[in-house]
Amino acid sequence: MPETTTCACGGTVTEEQMSKQLDAVLAEYKSKPGALIPVLQTAQTMFGYLPDPVVRKIARELDKSYSEVAGVVGFYSFFSRYPRGAYLVRVCLGTACYVRGGNEVLSAMKKALGIDIGQTTPDRVFSLDIGRCFGACGLAPVIMVNQDVHQRVKPAKVGDILALYRAKSKEEIHK
Amino acid sequence: MAAITINNTPLTVPDNISILAAAKLAGVRIPTLCFLEGLDAIGACRICVVEVEGAKNLVASCSVPVTDGMKIKTNSGRVREARRTVMELLLSEHDGDCQTCERNEDCELQKIASDLGIKSVRYEGQKTAAHLDTSTPGIVRNNGKCIKCRRCVAVCNITQRVGALFPQARGFKTVIGPAFDSDLAGVTCVQCGQCAAVCPVGAIVEQSHVQRVWDALENPKKTVVVQTAPAVRAALGECFGFEPGTLVTGKMVSALRRLGFATVFDTNFTADLTIIEEGTELLTRLKTAILDKEPVALPQFTSCSPGWIKFVEHFYPELIPNLSTCKSPQQMFGALAKTYWAQKVGKKPEEIFVVSVMPCTAKKFEAQRPEMNDSGAQDVDAVLTTRELGRMIKQAGIDFAALPDDNFDRVMGVSSGAGDIFANTGGVMEAALRTAYEIVTGRPLPFDKLHVEPIAGLEGIKEAQLTITGTVPEWSFLENVTLSVAVSHGLGNAEKVIERITTGKASYHFVEIMTCPGGCIGGGGQPRLTDDAKRKQRIKAIYKEDENKKLRKSHDNPKIKQVYGEFLKIPLGEKSHHLLHTTYTVRERV
Structure with a gap:
């Protein structure tokens, strides 16, 4: 177990800090039925991803097996076991987006970022994932960058979109 | 009741049973891959699809209940084609x-x-x-x-x-x-x-030990001795097409000799020994609690089932003091074979190779636990499941059905019926009561044919109370004490028993837990697929084996008396402590 873990924001938190933050969440949900997914979601938002010690702790505290919790973490693409970039780019490959060129957008994105699905750029700015319908089929093809929706994306425009966020991330660092 | 037709044959079946269950009643076989008796049908495999008149799609027969007037086709062209597609995929x-x-x-x-x-x-x-x-x-x-x-x-x-x-x-x-x-x-x-x-x-x-056993049998430097668990004799026949519940004890011994085992012994012998040690342990704990009024861990849990032991070590380490310190019969056998018997035949522990035939995969884990080396070598060298023994017999070209009956070798092959019933849920408890009751009162256990009816059968958790009267002087402190016992099988049921105890809903003196549903006769190493019908047939066979023996109680086994006389001296004595008892390990829960 590593003593320190890198958070999505690029900073580091110790395992002890992580554990404390998690305790509060677990205390809130522990006695409620169906607690697992909300706890995982909250933990994912807190840490940016679900480090292994966190998954194990959640399993223990909610009286579930590690294998079961791992199964849930692995099932939903929303959950990640590895640190993600500051911006999560999700390219929709739902039916509507797919027929309107979602796959080409994905290829362009992979090329522009130099990473594959599920990976993070070395500078920790971007992570790439695919989505299965964001409910915006009329705007297909769609990508989401964190909470922002970009509509009718053309493969050639992928670079412009990324530049926007790259600039933003530089601002963040300067702040 | 629901009136339905299956393939145009009308029949009336209970409401709300699945189409699959209804078809079974009608003598119609529907293939299944994911379905398991007693557990929720999840309809994952889709191989059991059938056609229901009026339904747009084919339905998974395992998870759709019958309704009155339902017309079901299990053998239409559409069903056949769908099943074929599922199978090909x-x-x-x-x-x-x-x-x-x-x-x-x-x-x-x-x-x-x-x-x-x-x-x-x-x-x-x-x-x-x-x-x-x-x-x-x-x-x-x-x-x-x-x-x-x-x-x-x-x-x-x-x-x-x-x-x-x-x-x-x-x-x-x-x-x-x-x-x-x-x-x-x-x-x-x-x-x-x-x-x-x-x-x-x-x-x-x-994990197959078959090659390990063949190698030992070919090794001139090894004296190979085999022990067979009680549950194996009631199931091995199934590997050769015998009906479930056919006792093949004699043929099994013959087959083992033909495979090359020079000495064929019986785990039943150390099952009897377990009763003496574990029964004495229980009476000692009761004495500490009732007469000496000192703190002692009660209830005592049985320790024969290695899956249960590991379950406690991981999930309930606080109950480790409640586990009987007795090794399982398999491990008692290994420790004695490499000491007591080794001395008798003039061999060193490392010259003896002990093979067990078990209905169990957890026994493979148990045999390699680091503490199971009390003879000076690993006490049990290889563990074959019932299925693996079946395979070895086939590999050797032995015509199992044609084999004559043979008998176990003397000393460690002699057992009472109490040893046999270790095979099924309730059996260890019954065997222990047969002995403990008689030690305490001087009279046989007051049940028909010595069977403790309330703790027999496939109910998940069974309880019994037995008030002790007419005690012999040595055990007079137990006069009018009501002994409370519980029996469960399947670790989910074990968890419920533990909950009853820890929440104070129940209080017992002695609890038997077997890891697998039905006990060892339903073990993870038995011929598959085991359902409750097979469990009942195997249990019936075990009780028959028990009833057919002249010796029904562990303490009556003359060879047990002999091993104490010649070697162990007294139950829970120094030799016993060293060879027959063990310790447990707190394990992480992941």
């Missing part, structure tokens, strides 16, 4: 090599494909990624063969409440296994092998 992913598979001829996928008349597979595509997991002493997993029916998930999570296996990832990449991509050793697994016992294909099997 399964086969297109299945990374199986039937000829070299451990499960060849014992595979439900192979059998159903054959029954459906599949001669070719129309779909070509990627195979399931193969990964061989040999990380644990008892179980081998091969993902490439897995058809994702999730039977193992159900038994591991619901029946056994262990939770080692769960579906990981999703879609084509789904793997049924331990957390993320870890191997079985990376999570808590009690090695009970119920997953292997229900796996319809060769994706989960036991």
Whole structure:
């Protein structure tokens, strides 16, 4: 177990800090039925991803097996076991987006970022994932960058979109 | 009741049973791969589809209840074509090599494909990624063969409440296994092998010791001695087409001799010995509690079932003091074979090779526990499951059905009927009561044929009370004490018993726990597939074996008296302490 873990924001938190933050969440949900997914979601938002010690702790505290919790973490693409970039780019490959060129957008994105699905750029700015319908089929093809929706994306425009966020991330660092 | 027709034959069946169950009543066989008796039908495999008049789609017969007036077709062209498609899709992913598979001829996928008349597979595509997991002493997993029916998930999570296996990832990449991509050793697994016992294909099997045993039999420097667990004799016949519940004790002994075992002994002998040690331990604990009024861990839990032991070590370490310190009969046998018997035949412990035949995969784990070396060498060298022994007999070209009956060798092959009933749920308790009651009162246990009816049968948790009267002077402090006992099988039920105890809802003196449903006769190493009908037949056979013996009580076994006289001296004595008792380990829960 590593003593320190890198958070999505690029900073580091110790395992002890992580554990404390998690305790509060677990205390809130522990006695409620169906607690697992909300706890995982909250933990994912807190840490940016679900480090292994966190998954194990959640399993223990909610009286579930590690294998079961791992199964849930692995099932939903929303959950990640590895640190993600500051911006999560999700390219929709739902039916509507797919027929309107979602796959080409994905290829362009992979090329522009130099990473594959599920990976993070070395500078920790971007992570790439695919989505299965964001409910915006009329705007297909769609990508989401964190909470922002970009509509009718053309493969050639992928670079412009990324530049926007790259600039933003530089601002963040300067702040 | 619901009036339905199946393939145009009218019949009346109970309301709300599944179409699958109704078809069974009508004598119509519907193939299944994911269905498991007693657990919720999940309709994962789709091989059991049938046509229901008025329904747009075919339905999964395992998970759809009958309704009044329902017209069902199980053999229409549409059903046949759908099943064939499902099977071909399964086969297109299945990374199986039937000829070299451990499960060849014992595979439900192979059998159903054959029954459906599949001669070719129309779909070509990627195979399931193969990964061989040999990380644990008892179980081998091969993902490439897995058809994702999730039977193992159900038994591991619901029946056994262990939770080692769960579906990981999703879609084509789904793997049924331990957390993320870890191997079985990376999570808590009690090695009970119920997953292997229900796996319809060769994706989960036991770690084979067959070659290890052949090598020992060929090694002139080794004296190879074999012990057979009580449950094996009531099930081994099934490997050779005998009806479930056929006793094949004599043929089994013959087969073992023909395989080359010079000495054929019986685990029943050390089952009798366990009763003497564990019964004395219980009476000692009762004396401490009632007469000396000193704190002592009660109830005492039985310790014969290694899956249960590992379960306590991981999930309930606070109950370790309640576990009987007695080794299981398998391990008592190993320790005695390499000391007491070794001395008799003038051998050193390391010159003796002890093979066990067990209905169990957890026994493979137990045999390699580091503390099981009290003879000076590993006490039990190899553990074969009932299935593995069946395979060895086939490999040797022995015509099992034609074998004459033979008898176990003397001393460690002599046993009472109390040893036999260690095979089934309630049996260890009954055997213990037969002896303990008689020690305390001087009279035989007051039950018809010595069977303690309330703790027999397949009910998950069974309880009994027995008020002791007319005690002999030495045990007079037990006069009018009502002995309270409980029996459970399946670790999910064990958990419920523990809950009853820890919440104060019940209080017992002695509790028997067996890891597998039905006890050892339903063990993870038994011929598959075991259902309750087979469990009942095997239990019936075991009781018959017990009743047919002149010796019915462990303390009457003259060879047990002999081993105490010549070697052990007294129960719980120094030699016993060293060779027959053990300690347990607190383990992490993952």
